[in-house]
Amino acid sequence: GNSVTQMEGPVTLSEEAFLTINCTYTATGYPSLFWYVQYPGEGLQLLLKATKADDKGSNKGFEATYRKETTSFHLEKGSVQVSDSAVYFCALDHGGATNKLIFGTGTLLAVQP
């Protein structure tokens, strides 16, 4: 079945450090891929997405490239800020009638000043 695997946290970085959070997926066909962010005490927000191979999603300095050959969608940011501290979820949507999302386990990012 479809699944998403992402690196376990917590990830602790100093401000302005480079961030990578790995995400790989298992799916047949061509799912859409997403990164969601959950700030403390809030619901999930869509951070970025990519709908086909080689697409790059980007938002707020974060980027992720849909790599079909490695079935990966790693999240990167060149210079993190304290305000980026949150839980990040990788997810896939295999489409169909209801667009159900399958989530990874989430990665807690803590950025220290």
Add this chain to the structure above:
Amino acid sequence: GAVVSQHPSRVICKSGTSVKIECRSLDFQATTMFWYRQFPKKSLMLMATSNEGSKATYEQGVEKDKFLINHASLTLSTLTVTSAHPEDSSFYICSARARVSGASYEQYFGPGTRLTVT
């Protein structure tokens, strides 16, 4: 735009009682809403898909008689945890599906409800 609210944000109930959680799309209509359960340090687990005007579709292993879902209107879905037990304590999150363009949809998430059963 595309705001989803949940009420209550926190609820504490006694074992054996029932609790209702509301999910509302505030500025759009949603024919489909989803209910998730999030365990500590674990992912969101999809419980069911709520369809306006019809029965919910439950994921495998989710007890439909325990977790009653009613999608009474295009802006409201409710989840009722019946005869709650301590193991039902969790963070429940809803999302609403909205069309963004053509055949492209996106899910917008509520802030979640923390249920504690004592």
